[in-house]
Amino acid sequence: MENSYDVVGIRAIVTNIFKVREMCVQIRKHLPEATIVIGGHIANHADLPGIIDADLIVKGEGVRWFRKYRGQDENFPVQHPLPYSGFGTRILGITLLDSHDQTAAILIPSVGCPVGCNFRSTSAMFGGKGNFVNFYDTGDELFKTIHERKKADKLKHASCQPGSRKLAPQLSSICNHA
Ligand code: B12
Ligand code: SF4
Numbered sequence: 001m002e003n004s005y006d007v008v009g010i011r012a013i014v015t016n017i018f019k020v021r022e023m024c025v026q027i028r029k030h031l032p033e034a035t036i037v038i039g040g041h042i043a044n045h046a047d048l049p050g051i052i053d054a055d056l057i058v059k060g061e062g063v064r065w066f067r068k069y070r071g072q073d074e075n076f077p078v079q080h081p082l083p084y085s086g087f088g089t090r091i092l093g094i095t096l097l098d099s100h101d102q103t104a105a106i107l108i109p110s111v112g113c114p115v116g117c118n119f120r121s122t123s124a125m126f127g128g129k130g131n132f133v134n135f136y137d138t139g140d141e142l143f144k145t146i147h148e149r150k151k152a153d154k155l156k157h158a159s160c161q162p163g164s165r166k167l168a169p170q171l172s173s174i175c176n177h178a
Contacts, residue, residue, distance in 0.1 A: 004033075005031060006033065006034055006035065007034060007035045008031065008034045008035070008037070009039065009066070010024075010036070010037070010038050010054075012040050014042050014045050017051060017052070021052045021053075024054055025053070035055045036054040037056045037057075037066075038056070038057045038058065039058040039059075039062045041124075041125065043057050043060075044121065044124055059125050061111060061125075061126065061133045063135075080107060080135065082106065083105070083106055084105060085104045086104075107149075109135055110134045112125075112126030112127065112131050112132030112133055113130075114131075
């Protein structure tokens with residue numbers, strides 16, 4: 001291990017529970033002093049503490065949680081990283097070329113979903129069916145963020161995940177015109 005991290009955070013969904021169990025085993029082996037924090041939808045699994053070896057299991061919005069945990073201001077505006085939606089793609093054993101102008105950036109305006117479909121658990125950690133936590137409150141804030149990123153990286157596309165009834169109708173127009 002080149003770095004000696006004091007906290008290791010893992011985000012996962014329930015499907016990947018056994019991968020996470022093995023990740024915890026490896027972290028304990030290589031970073032015995034580190035605190036292991038688990039978040040994401042996997043945190044809803046009632047038996048999780050008995051299946052994996054972690055120190056903290058966090059249900060709900062993680063940016064504010066981590067800020068509080070590290071003694072920072074939890075209400076500071078979110079500085080959204082804009083990762084690419086696809087990289088290192090391999091299909092049938094063939095590695096495809098990574099080209100930023102052939103992919104999209106990801107912007108997550110919120111977590112949870114206001115629609116609350118019965119077959120989904122999307123809002124379960126964010127206050128229950130139909131609840132959500134916004135990272136941006138206005139279309140203007142979203143437009144500015146997407147525009148700056150598209151300009152900096154010469155991206156042609158931006159992909160947004162809706163999360164607010166107020167912003168959802170504006171999203172595709174914002175993404176296309178930014
Ligand atoms: C995009 C997406 C995908 C994409 C992922 C693309 C990618 N490259 O990551 C694709 C299409 C590949 C996909 C596939 C699948 N998905 Co999916 N997906 C989603 C979706 C729509 C958004 C996930 C996301 O990125 N959200 C944005 C992030 C920022 O939100 P978040 O993870 O909740 O994180 C917040 C908190 O949870 C917390 N947090 C998260 N991690 C951590 C970590 C720490 C340490 C802390 C403290 C906090 C914390 O803080 C974050 C910020 O607030 C969700 C539904 C939803 N709206 O959440 C379903 C969802 C996650 N998917 C789901 C499922 C079931 C699957 C599949 C198994 C479907 C299938 N049958 O094949 C596969 C699994 C693939 C795999 N091998 O892992 C379920 C998971 C259910 C569960 N209870 O675990 C969800 C919730 C949909 C649902 N309700 O049914 N998915
Ligand atoms: S993200 Fe929202 S609208 Fe889409 S399926 Fe899930 S609950 Fe329904």
